[in-house]
Structure formats: structure tokens, C-alpha cells
Amino acid sequence: MLHREGQFIILITFFIVGIGTLLAHFFIDIQWLKWLVQGFLLVVLILILQFFRNPSRRANKSFDEILSPVDGKVVVIEEVMENEYFNEMRKQVSIFMSPINVHVTRYPASGTIKYSKYHPGKYLVAWHPKSSEENERTTVVVRTPKFGDVLFRQVAGALARRIVNYAEEGESVQQGDDSGFIKFGSRVDLFLPLDCEINVGLNQKVKGAQTCIATFVNPNEKEEVTY
Known part of the structure; x- marks a missing residue:
């Protein structure tokens, strides 16, 4: 589950990563460089997603x-x-x-x-x-x-x-x-x-x-x- 505070940032990140991946695919001819750029963009996306994760937690409520x-x-x-x-x-x-x-x-x-x-x-x-x-x-x-x-x-x-x-x-x-x-x-x-x-x-x-x-x-x- 992702936290609501990250919705806008995650949407923008998806957009940037998508555009960047397409540009790298069509405009970078050197294969290793293309993979490097696309790999970097994927890492950025993963980091943003993990930062805004919101794991379900059920507290054992106690006044003590x-x-x-x-x-x-x-x-x-x-x-x-x-x-x-x-x-x-x-x-x-x-x-x-x-x-x-x-x-x-x-x-x-x-x-x-x-x-x-x-x-x-x-x-x-x-x-x-x-x-x-x-x-x-x-x-x-x-x-x-x-x-x-x-x-x-x-x-x-x-x-x-x-x-x-x-x-x-x-x-x-x-x-x-x-x-x-x-x-x-x-x-x-x-x-x-x-x-x-x-x-x-x-x-x-x-x-x-x-x-x-x-x-x-x-x-x-x-x-x-x-x-």
C-alpha cells in the first residue's frame, strides 16, 4: 500500500521515467548506455515507491x-x-x-x-x-x-x-x-x-x-x- 501523501510525486515520477525510457530507447544508439539510463530511471522509480510505502499495521491497543x-x-x-x-x-x-x-x-x-x-x-x-x-x-x-x-x-x-x-x-x-x-x-x-x-x-x-x-x-x- 502507498501513502496518499506520495500520490502526486509518484504520478510525476512515472511520467518522467516513462518519457525518459522512451527517449533512451529511440535516441541512444549505444546499447550499454541505453541500458544504463533505463536502469537508473527504474531505480529512481523503485526508490520513490518504497519511500511512500504504507504497510498495514494493526496495533495491539493498550492504555498501559x-x-x-x-x-x-x-x-x-x-x-x-x-x-x-x-x-x-x-x-x-x-x-x-x-x-x-x-x-x-x-x-x-x-x-x-x-x-x-x-x-x-x-x-x-x-x-x-x-x-x-x-x-x-x-x-x-x-x-x-x-x-x-x-x-x-x-x-x-x-x-x-x-x-x-x-x-x-x-x-x-x-x-x-x-x-x-x-x-x-x-x-x-x-x-x-x-x-x-x-x-x-x-x-x-x-x-x-x-x-x-x-x-x-x-x-x-x-x-x-x-x-
Whole structure:
């Protein structure tokens, strides 16, 4: 399945590849050069198709779990001050997406959208420490039954120049459903409560709507364990 955000680009690519293949067939007499040009055009088409792929994912919905919003690799796990919405310390988990990853963004939890905002900005490389605050980005907050407010942020990078965000304040959303798309790489940051349990490690590969990033910790159970 291909994502709707790629329909126009895929159509244009098919047109360019088709015209290019015909021109190469009729106007290039050197056989190896003709094959080289046609092979290159075919590779371009395959890359575009794989970039906009949207594999069907059925999330095992749970109010006790935060699922990964994207496919990629965990590059940050730390406690930070979140200054846009919470203005307090949060656990940050950041996931970097390479150009070969699926680039669909999915809701990490079920709940109600309390905040959704687009920020224009720079295009620093996605792993730059300031990219989460200075790059072009969108911030979405989902109010959940167990974790309270959960924030996830799409961050543009040096190659990603188009962020699509479907979240609208007030709507109810389901864990694992499409929330947007980032074109041509970048990262997504999650900001979670300090008392949740992180279930992933640095450099671990994760899959959107499949990998459990964090689990809810019952405060009463924590007290029982402590004493």
C-alpha cells in the first residue's frame, strides 16, 4: 500500500521515467548506455515507491503502553526540560528515520488531541541537539487515560522539507492510526512522564505501531515495591 501523501510525486515520477525510457530507447544508439539510463530511471522509480510505502499495521491497543510513532532507530533517551507545552521535566525518547524507513507517523497512544501546532524553523541535521527546538516541526499532545498528556514532535532535518500533520485539537484518536508523514527522513521526539518505564534502549530499531516504547507504572504498585 502507498501513502496518499506520495500520490502526486509518484504520478510525476512515472511520467518522467516513462518519457525518459522512451527517449533512451529511440535516441541512444549505444546499447550499454541505453541500458544504463533505463536502469537508473527504474531505480529512481523503485526508490520513490518504497519511500511512500504504507504497510498495514494493526496495533495491539493498550492504555498501559506507548507505542513507537515511527519506524527508525532510538537515538536519545534522557530527562529534559520540555519548554513548549509542559514547562517541566520529561523523559525524552527520540527516533531517527533514515530515507529507507517507512515515514508514516502514527499516534503513540489513544486519547484526545489537546494541542497541535506547526513551527517554521531551520533545517539542521536531525541528530543535532538543537533540532528539536530550532528546526521546522509540529508538536502534538494526546491526553491519555493512564499517562496523562503525551507529547510527540515531528522534526524536519537537512533533507526533510515537508512535514504533514493530521492532528486537530479536540478530536479523538486511536493508537496506531496515521497522524501524518515526514518526507525524506528526519526524527520524531516523544516526551513522557518521569514515572513511566522506558522499554527500549539506545540504537534499538523500532517499528511504528508495533514496538512498545514505554509502559505505565501504577503509583500504588511502586509504593508496595518500595516498602
